[in-house]
Amino acid sequence: MSIRTSEWQKMPVSLTELCINTTLRCGQSFRWRKSAEGEWSCALHGRILSFRQDSKYLHYRAIFPSTSYATPPPSNCPSFAQAATMDSDDTLALIKHYFNLNPDLTQLYEQWASADPNFKKRAPKFAGIRILRQDAWEALIGFICSSNNNISRISKMVHSLCSHYGPLIGHIRDEAYHDFPTPEALADPRVEAHLIKLGFGYRAKYIQKTAAIVANDKGLDWLEGLCNPENPQFGKESKSAGELVEGGREGYRKAHEELLALHGVGPKVADCVCLMGLGWSESVPVDTHVWQIAQRDYRFSKGRHSSLTTATYMAVANHFRGLWGKQAGWAHSVLFTADLKAFSERLVSNVQAKREEIVVESDSEPTNTEVVQETIVKSERAVRKRDKRAAETEQHQVLEVEDKTTKRKKRRRG
Numbered sequence: 001m002s003i004r005t006s007e008w009q010k011m012p013v014s015l016t017e018l019c020i021n022t023t024l025r026c027g028q029s030f031r032w033r034k035s036a037e038g039e040w041s042c043a044l045h046g047r048i049l050s051f052r053q054d055s056k057y058l059h060y061r062a063i064f065p066s067t068s069y070a071t072p073p074p075s076n077c078p079s080f081a082q083a084a085t086m087d088s089d090d091t092l093a094l095i096k097h098y099f100n101l102n103p104d105l106t107q108l109y110e111q112w113a114s115a116d117p118n119f120k121k122r123a124p125k126f127a128g129i130r131i132l133r134q135d136a137w138e139a140l141i142g143f144i145c146s147s148n149n150n151i152s153r154i155s156k157m158v159h160s161l162c163s164h165y166g167p168l169i170g171h172i173r174d175e176a177y178h179d180f181p182t183p184e185a186l187a188d189p190r191v192e193a194h195l196i197k198l199g200f201g202y203r204a205k206y207i208q209k210t211a212a213i214v215a216n217d218k219g220l221d222w223l224e225g226l227c228n229p230e231n232p233q234f235g236k237e238s239k240s241a242g243e244l245v246e247g248g249r250e251g252y253r254k255a256h257e258e259l260l261a262l263h264g265v266g267p268k269v270a271d272c273v274c275l276m277g278l279g280w281s282e283s284v285p286v287d288t289h290v291w292q293i294a295q296r297d298y299r300f301s302k303g304r305h306s307s308l309t310t311a312t313y314m315a316v317a318n319h320f321r322g323l324w325g326k327q328a329g330w331a332h333s334v335l336f337t338a339d340l341k342a343f344s345e346r347l348v349s350n351v352q353a354k355r356e357e358i359v360v361e362s363d364s365e366p367t368n369t370e371v372v373q374e375t376i377v378k379s380e381r382a383v384r385k386r387d388k389r390a391a392e393t394e395q396h397q398v399l400e401v402e403d404k405t406t407k408r409k410k411r412r413r414g
């Protein structure tokens with residue numbers, strides 16, 4: 001496959017408004033790869049996008065496959081449906097959309113800091129953390145992979161999904177870049193067994209079943225129709241508001257509720273999809289980090305909210321919405337990112353807040369507490385039972401492997 005590479009271009013943007021080193025690796029999108037030369041790359045909407053950043057500019061380049069694809073691009077692929085050629089290059093529009101560059105982050109920071117003394121104290125100054133506007137489908141599958149998982153393992157899983165099931169776009173320095181797979185590509189019943197072999201555990205079934213619902217039953221338009229009408233998907237800006245879900249709090253609630261019906265989607269996963277894939281900026285995903293922040297800094301450790309039940313999940317999210325306003329999801333991601341171990345030394349808060357000893361490491365295997373908390377907040381009993389059985393099966397498989405390995409070692413030792 002031959003490729004066509006555009007020249008490097010640049011657009012002015014300050015690090016306070018956007019920092020790609022933070023935004024691309026803080027647990028929102030799991031597909032960006034950074035080269036030894038400091039270049040970030042990912043296949044997006046039928047091209048490979050690459051970025052470098054300095055204090056004044058975001059430098060970008062797009063690599064397009066030539067018109068002769070090894071396999072024809074699927075017309076139903078969210079990325080390919082609007083894939084551009086170099087001749088109709090919409091790369092700048094895609095970048096502005098993807099990085100969600102309209103909201104003024106400096107102004108938002110001031111608003112959050114004046115409403116919330118804890119935000120003022122803890123938030124890293126000039127961090128440039130923005131909420132990405134990802135394709136709804138990619139966000140849905142990425143966050144199904146995220147359940148009881150850490151960022152580096154989620155990234156490996158998503159990379160594996162793309163390289164096995166996504167269309168090949170091209171290579172950079174011999175490294176292959178695939179776009180995100182279509183719902184149809186993941187809906188085949190054989191996908192589940194293959195993903196189990198690839199190490200997805202109980203998430204394999206969720207991915208295949210959710211893909212089958214989207215591909216065969218509800219359709220991608222249904223999923224994309226759950227978007228905030230103020231923040232439609234890339235290339236769908238012209239859709240009339242009547243065809244989309246209503247805006248405001250009701251629209252967000254409806255989108256959240258509909259997502260909960262899918263396999264592998266609990267309240268936290270649904271909120272991540274609402275925030276990062278559907279443009280509902282008031283959505284606040286309450287995971288272990290956010291729950292610990294709420295306990296440590298917002299008096300959620302005592303009384304009726306001492307454990308993360310569904311009611312507590314709602315109370316925490318509503319508390320933050322009341323405090324931070326319409327873009328509460330953006331504010332949450334600043335504190336969430338500052339709490340990740342990978343960032344805790346690099347992002348220094350206003351008062352150089354010393355790290356707490358009990359930081360949950362995002363890049364380590366989930367602790368029992370994390371697993372239990374994610375299970376508790378599943379809203380339906382049936383979902384809870386199904387999850388537990390699946391998790392136990394995975395645990396059994398792990399134990400079986402460990403058991404066999406121990407026996408083998410013992411035998412070798414004689």
Ligand SMILES: Nc1nc2[nH]c(O)nc2c(=O)[nH]1
Nearest residue numbers: 027028146285286287290336
């Ligand atoms: N509350 C949040 N949970 C997350 N998990 C994940 O992978 N990313 C996030 C996030 O931004 N917020």
